Amino acid sequence: MTPLLATLALLAASAAAPARADDPKPVRALLVIGGCCHDYARQKDLLTKGVSARANVQWAVAYDPDTGTKHLNPAYAKPDWAKGFDVVVHDECCADVTDPAAVDRILQPHRDGLPGVVLHCGVHSYRTAGYPAKTTPWFEFTGLASTGHGPQAPIRVKYAEPAHPVTKGLADWTTIEEELYNNSTGKLLGTASPLAGGEQTVTDKAGKAATAAGVVAWTNAYAGKARVFATSLGHNSETVADAKYLDLVARGLLWSAGKLDEAHLVPARRVMLAD
Secondary structure (H helix, E strand, O other), X not given: OOOOOOOOEEEOOOOOOOOOOXXXXXXXXXXXXXXXXXXXXXXXXXHHHHHHOOEOEEEEEEEEOOOOOOOOOHHHOOOOOOOOOOEEEEEEEOOOOOOHHHHHHHHHHHHOOOOEEEEHHHHHOOOOOOOOOOOOHHHHHHOEOOOOEEEEEEEEEEEOOOOOOOOOOOOOEEEEEEEXXXXXXXXEOOOEEEEEEEEEEEEOOOOOEEEEEEEEEEEEEEOOOEEEEEEOOXXXXXXXXXXXXXXXXXXXXXXXXXXXXXXXXXXXXXXXXXX
């Protein structure tokens, strides 16, 4: 076993419904996860099992146990790192991986049309030259120039586009204590569209309450070819385990892969989450 634990190990998530002869082929998803500041060892299992309880998804996991911000996930070592996958979920926290060649290697499959999902810290990783004043290549992929967050407090999530396929049927909700990123609508690129906003009330040192707001879920059309779904939610494992979070991510993943249909939702989810 290499230091990269469970590298590209295919998972048959225990929560997934049994396959039937008439089921479509599963969406083959690669989860790239690891880096600073989060319990990724636990969250990789919460995500894969939680999504597969909702959608017909077969996972491979590239988990990097390095807890710094400068370590490139070894899954990206080869130019064809994404070969064979229908979608890649980026859940890494690697702000100080700034080698342009490495970032270009990560982005090339997406430029060629490979769908993507970006979760939490992944939305402001890979801070190459020009960050934060200029739109970096990674921000062109995510669709939003995210550069920081405030203190942890519950976030009131409100779906701005309730008729969108990703959010259709989902109800507004409030998270546990979470990080609200500084993602104003003004930071969305012209290729991106908001799906959900979040509001957070925090108290300053003087005891004065203030409300902050930002975009917490959105879509992006990258390079005119790839669909990208992104959410800044998901710092704490309790949020990642929340059914409302997993509903959103599962639908976002299927949408990005062009598979958000009844055939790819497991039977138990078709009534509540059908298009």
